[in-house]
Every structure is written in structure tokens, then in C-alpha cells.
Amino acid sequence: MAAQISGLLGRLQATLREFTVAQRTLGIIGVAVLLLGALALSSWLARPTYSPLFADLSGSDASAIVDHLESAGVPYELTDGGRTILVPADRLYEMRLEVAAAGLPTASEGGYSLLDDMGMTSSDFQQQVTYQRALEGELARTISAIQGVDAATVKLALPEESVFVDQKADPTASVFVRTKPGATMDQAKVQSIVHLVSAGIEGMSPSDVAVIDAEGRVLSAIGGTATDGLADGRTGEYEARVATSVQAMLDKLVGPGNAVVSVNAVLDFDRAVRTTETVETDPDQPPVSSATTVEEYTGTGSSAGGVLGPDNIAVPTQDQGAGEYRRETETVNNAVSTVREELTTAPGSVRRQSVSVVVNEAVAGGLQMSRLEEAVAAAAGIDPERGDVVSVTRMEFDTTTAEQAAEALAAADELAQQERTESLIRSGALALVIVLGVIALALLAARRSRRARREALDLGILQMLEARKAEALEQGADVPALAAAPPTGAPADSLEARRDELLALAAEQPAEVAEVLRGWLVGGRR
Numbered sequence: 001m002a003a004q005i006s007g008l009l010g011r012l013q014a015t016l017r018e019f020t021v022a023q024r025t026l027g028i029i030g031v032a033v034l035l036l037g038a039l040a041l042s043s044w045l046a047r048p049t050y051s052p053l054f055a056d057l058s059g060s061d062a063s064a065i066v067d068h069l070e071s072a073g074v075p076y077e078l079t080d081g082g083r084t085i086l087v088p089a090d091r092l093y094e095m096r097l098e099v100a101a102a103g104l105p106t107a108s109e110g111g112y113s114l115l116d117d118m119g120m121t122s123s124d125f126q127q128q129v130t131y132q133r134a135l136e137g138e139l140a141r142t143i144s145a146i147q148g149v150d151a152a153t154v155k156l157a158l159p160e161e162s163v164f165v166d167q168k169a170d171p172t173a174s175v176f177v178r179t180k181p182g183a184t185m186d187q188a189k190v191q192s193i194v195h196l197v198s199a200g201i202e203g204m205s206p207s208d209v210a211v212i213d214a215e216g217r218v219l220s221a222i223g224g225t226a227t228d229g230l231a232d233g234r235t236g237e238y239e240a241r242v243a244t245s246v247q248a249m250l251d252k253l254v255g256p257g258n259a260v261v262s263v264n265a266v267l268d269f270d271r272a273v274r275t276t277e278t279v280e281t282d283p284d285q286p287p288v289s290s291a292t293t294v295e296e297y298t299g300t301g302s303s304a305g306g307v308l309g310p311d312n313i314a315v316p317t318q319d320q321g322a323g324e325y326r327r328e329t330e331t332v333n334n335a336v337s338t339v340r341e342e343l344t345t346a347p348g349s350v351r352r353q354s355v356s357v358v359v360n361e362a363v364a365g366g367l368q369m370s371r372l373e374e375a376v377a378a379a380a381g382i383d384p385e386r387g388d389v390v391s392v393t394r395m396e397f398d399t400t401t402a403e404q405a406a407e408a409l410a411a412a413d414e415l416a417q418q419e420r421t422e423s424l425i426r427s428g429a430l431a432l433v434i435v436l437g438v439i440a441l442a443l444l445a446a447r448r449s450r451r452a453r454r455e456a457l458d459l460g461i462l463q464m465l466e467a468r469k470a471e472a473l474e475q476g477a478d479v480p481a482l483a484a485a486p487p488t489g490a491p492a493d494s495l496e497a498r499r500d501e502l503l504a505l506a507a508e509q510p511a512e513v514a515e516v517l518r519g520w521l522v523g524g525r526r
Helices: 002-017 021-046 059-072 089-101 111-117 124-144 187-200 228-254 369-380 400-475 494-508 510-525
Strands: 050-054 077-079 084-088 149-157 172-179 209-213 218-220 259-268 272-281 289-299 323-333 336-345 349-360 389-395
Touching: 021 400, 050 059, 050 089, 059 084, 059 089, 084 089, 111 124, 124 149, 124 172, 124 187, 172 187, 187 209, 187 218, 187 228, 228 259, 228 349, 228 369, 349 369, 369 389, 494 510
Parallel strands: 172 209, 349 389
Antiparallel strands: 050 084, 077 084, 149 172, 209 218, 259 349, 272 336, 289 323
């Protein structure tokens, strides 16, 4: 075994000595690249998979958890600006339990967990304040889970219950919202926050919730009215929706980039409540109740007495004759229906809008502007009775800026394509060098193996020839000369095959063959 290893090392050294400088350089580069690739692959395979231990941590909690991990000797990584801690996946649950047992994180806890530390001797004021803090913490945590919200704070104004107050005040709430970089608070998110808070507090209506963002804009005010921030957002959304609808139509008519649409709208954010009560009777329905009263009187016409005159002397009255009196009264209560209608006008209706369209004169030569104006008015929902205005004109567009922008984009694309091509060329050249080095090493190894095999075979042939030469010398015969190899075709038998191999050996190693023949000749002369 040791002889085989030493022989292998010797053949390897002999092969390396036969390499040229270029071959040695390529071989060294190939071996180095293979070693670096194997090292990178082994390091990547040995690298553990990390999973988040805790996310959205405060600075104090993150520092405390990192100290605990370092004391335990657990590797970790920090991401998201230090707010998220990653640990190896195989130790995730173990470390999560250990960190929780150490009372971490602390700043992230809140909500109803505050009620766990209350003692039996807490006063009513402490219980009320702690309960209010718990509600605020739970609502803030829920709002922070909304996509795009980075942090939220909720403040509640809950009226104190008392039996000495006739009318109880309504609870109110204020919400502070800080969005993540690049995120915006649209109307849908604001309304979701408003209804989330109002539904979580007993007796609170959505109009009693105020929402303020980190820039100081009031997104929702007490009373449910849209303030400047929310009003501008609704107006902008409406204008963008109308402009997009009109622009899509014009792009199909005159082509993209040949029309400009501008919409200016005034929305009505006033809230109005109108109550209408109507009383109607149905003639087909029978009356609810009916009452008839008849009063009738019949007499002779003579009076019962006279009229006193002067000196209390009775003055005889004149006979009126027979008299008759009749009175009839009927009261009917018909079935009536009362219709009470309460109409609340929601804010956000369009009070007035104007649409302006400018078409490129180069492509609008064959268009009828009157028909185009009608199409724009129909697409934008123009109402002349409301005072809406639409204007469609033709003007020559200045395309210098667009051409410069297109050229800049083309140059940037060309540069990026060139960089990608150069990167591919470099990667391909490096791969080609590695492949060529590996192929060269494989060819040289195969050639050396073939030489070793031929040398072993040729030594056996030489020994056979030397034995035959010795026999011929003992018998006094002449040494046979080597015959030339046949020009074409395969050897006829094994002797001819060995002869061809001997000739190949003589062509490859003429010095060694000459030395052997010289030894034969010297031995024959003796």
C-alpha cells in the first residue's frame, strides 16, 4: 500500500514537472476556485437557519433580550433597525420560553394584563384608572396591527357614573396614528379606526372619535365632520377617479400622451337632517268609531208668563203659535296613517365640478370638438343644472421634455444592458477558465495514465524480446530485426499488436529505446 502511494506521488510529481507555465497557472487557478467554492458551500450549509424571536420591540426590551442571549451563548441577529431579533430555528421555542420566564419583553406588555397586578386593597379610583388604561392599551395594540400603521396611541374620556346627574355625557376618544415610511392613511383606514374604537367603548358613537396623524392633520374630528385633511383626501380621490375615467377614454381616441385632463371639484361636507311627517286617510277603510247625537223639541206656542212692565204690571204676551226644534250631531273617527320620514344627507356630495381637456392639435385635426365635448361631459358626469363646466380645446403640445426623458430612459436602459452583458461576459470567462483548467487536468491525468500503462506493457515486450535474443545467441543465430508496422488496418494477431506498441514507445521515448538496444548489442558482442 505504501509503495502504491509513493508510486502515485511520484507519477504526480513527474506529471507536474512536465506542465508548462500556462498549464501550471491554469491548474492553480482551477484548484483555488474549487477550494473557494467548496469552502463557500460548506459555510452556507453549516450556517443555521434564523427565525424571529420577537418583533416590534422597544429599545429597552431589545437591549435586555440581547443581554440575555449573550449570557446564554446563543447566536442572534438584529433586523428592522434593531426592533426584531432572530435566533437559530432549532432553539427558537426554547429561548422564547427562557426569555418569557425572565419577564421579557416588558414594555410590549399592556392592555388587560395590567389588571393582573391589581391587589384586593385597590381603591375604586385605581381600579377605574387601570381599567381605562387597559382599554386604551388594547385598542392601541389592535390599531397598530393595521397595515401601514407604525404606532398608535388611544386616549379615552369616559364620564364618571353618578346618580346625582340627570343627563350623562357621551364618552369621547382621540387616536394618534403614526404611519410607516411610504404609507398613507386613506379614508377607508380612518373609518375603520373610528368604528373600531367606537364599537369597543360602551355608549360611544363614531362621531365621538377624533383621529390625528403624526403630521398634525385631523383626519376625523368630533362630530363626524370631515376636516381639512379628510376633506382634501376625499376631494382628491374624487378628482383622480373622474380624471382617470376621462383619460382612459381619450387615450383610445387620440392615443396615449396626446390629451391632458384636469378636474376641479367642490364637495359638500355639510350634514343635514330633514324630518317629514305625513297624515293620510284611506277611504276604503271603515271608520274606527262613529257617534250620532239628536236633540228634538215640539211646543204649543203659548208663553208661560208675561213681561213685567212699569210698576210691576204684567204685560200680556202675544201667542206665537205651535213651535218645533231639532238638532242632530254626528262624530266619525276615520282610520288614518301617519308617515314619518327622516332624511340625513351624508357629507361628500358633489356641489360643483369643472373639467378641462386639452388635445394635441397634431392628432385632433379630424375630430369634431363638439362631439368630443359631449363625450367628455358624459364620462365626467357633468350636470349643467348644478353649475358644472366642461372645456375641450386643441393646442400644440411641447414634446421636448418627453423626448429628453425618453432619450434618458433609453440611455439608462442601454447602460444597464451593457452592464448586464459585461457581467455575463466576466462570469462566462471565469467559468470557461475553470472548465478549461479542469479539462486540462483531466487530459493530463489521462495521458499520464496511458503512458504508465504503455510503459508497463512495453517492458514486458522488451523482456520477451531479450529472452528470444538470448536464445538466438546461444544457438548461434542472428538477432531478428524489427519490422515496420503495416500502413493501414489493424494488427493481425497479438504479436503485431505488441510490435505496434513497441514502435509507438520508440516514437515517444527514443532515448530509452536506444539505451536498451545499445545494451543488447554490447551483450551480443560478448
